[in-house]
Amino acid sequence: MEFTFYKYQGTGNDFVIIDNRELFFPKENTALVAKICDRRFGVGADGLLLLEKHHSADFRMVYYNSDGNLSSMCGNGGRCISHFAKFLGIISEKTTFEAVDGMHEATVEKDWVSLKMNDVEKVNVSKNYTFLNTGSPHHVELVSDLKDVDVFTSGRNIRNKIYGKEGANVNFVAQNDDAVFSVRTYERGVEDETLSCGTGVTAVAIAMFEMGKTSENKVTLKTPGGQLQVRFEKDGLGYKNVFLEGPAKQVFKGIWK
Numbered sequence: 521m522e523f524t525f526y527k528y529q530g531t532g533n534d535f536v537i538i539d540n541r542e543l544f545f546p547k548e549n550t551a552l553v554a555k556i557c558d559r560r561f562g563v564g565a566d567g568l569l570l571l572e573k574h575h576s577a578d579f580r581m582v583y584y585n586s587d588g589n590l591s592s593m594c595g596n597g598g599r600c601i602s603h604f605a606k607f608l609g610i611i612s613e614k615t616t617f618e619a620v621d622g623m624h625e626a627t628v629e630k631d632w633v634s635l636k637m638n639d640v641e642k643v644n645v646s647k648n649y650t651f652l653n654t655g656s657p658h659h660v661e662l663v664s665d666l667k668d669v670d671v672f673t674s675g676r677n678i679r680n681k682i683y684g685k686e687g688a689n690v691n692f693v694a695q696n697d698d699a700v701f702s703v704r705t706y707e708r709g710v711e712d713e714t715l716s717c718g719t720g721v722t723a724v725a726i727a728m729f730e731m732g733k734t735s736e737n738k739v740t741l742k743t744p745g746g747q748l749q750v751r752f753e754k755d756g757l758g759y760k761n762v763f764l765e766g767p768a769k770q771v772f773k774g775i776w777k
C-alpha cells in the first residue's frame with residue numbers, strides 16, 4: 521500500500537499525519553500504525569494522526585499512540601493537525617475541529633498554534649501528587665531533582681501501579697519561577713519519555729495553580745523539546761477557557777511503501 525504522509529513536530533512531540541479525507545487508510549490495522557511509528561522499521565513518531573472530513577466542523581482528528589492503538593486527546597497533535605489543515609487549504613487562520621474528546625478551536629499564525637482545550641471538571645490533589653484529565657489522564661508530581669529523575673522507570677511504575685490497565689501519563693515537575701515550570705513526561709501508549717506532551721503541560725499548569733504553587737493564570741512550561749504556554753480561568757471546582765499555545769512545524773513529506 522503506497523500513500524503520502526507528512527511528518528510534524530510540536531516541541532519535539534512528533535507525529536506522522538495523513539490526509540484521510542478519502543478514507544483510504546485501513547484504520548483497524550494497528551500493526552501498520554505501530555510499524556509507521558517505529559523509529560527503526562518505519563518513519564518514526566510518538567503518534568499518528570488522520571485528518572478526515574466532518575459533517576459540520578472543518579475536519580475530524582483521529583489519534584493513535586505509537587503502540588498502534590487509538591487513544592484519548594493529544595494536545596501537541598491537535599496543534600500539529602491544525603497547522604496541517606491550513607497547509608492543505610482547508611482553513612485559513614482559525615478552525616473548529618472534532619477530536620475524540622469533543623470540539624476544539626485553534627488559531628494558526630505561521631508556525632505558532634493556539635489550541636482551545638476542553639474544560640477541566642475537577643482536580644484531585646493528594647499528598648504526593650495531583651491527578652486530572654485534560655482530554656487525557658495525567659499524574660502530576662513535583663520533584664526536587666528533575667534532571668536526575670529516571671522518567672522511564674519511575675513513570676512506568678506509577679503508570680502501572682497506581683493507574684492499572686488503563687494507565688495514565690506521568691509528569692514530573694520542577695518550579696523555576698513564579699509562573700515557570702520544567703516538565704518531563706512519561707507517555708502512556710508510547711511507553712517512554714517523550715520530548716513534550718501538550719495535555720501533560722496543560723495538566724501541570726492547572727495542577728500548579730490548584731496547589732497554590734502559582735497565582736498566575738498564564739504559565740510557561742519548559743519541556744526537553746521546547747517551550748509552551750498555557751492559560752486558563754478558574755470556574756468553580758474546575759477550569760474553563762483553557763488554551764495550549766506554542767510552535768508546530770511540518771518537517772518533511774514522504775511516500776509510505
Ligand SMILES: N[C@@H](CCC[C@H](N)C(=O)O)C(=O)O
Pocket residue numbers: 533585591592593594595596597656657688689707708709710716717718719720
Ligand atoms: N502527546 C500527547 C498525549 C497523547 C495521549 C497520551 N499518550 C495518552 O494515551 O493518554 C499530547 O501532546 O497531549
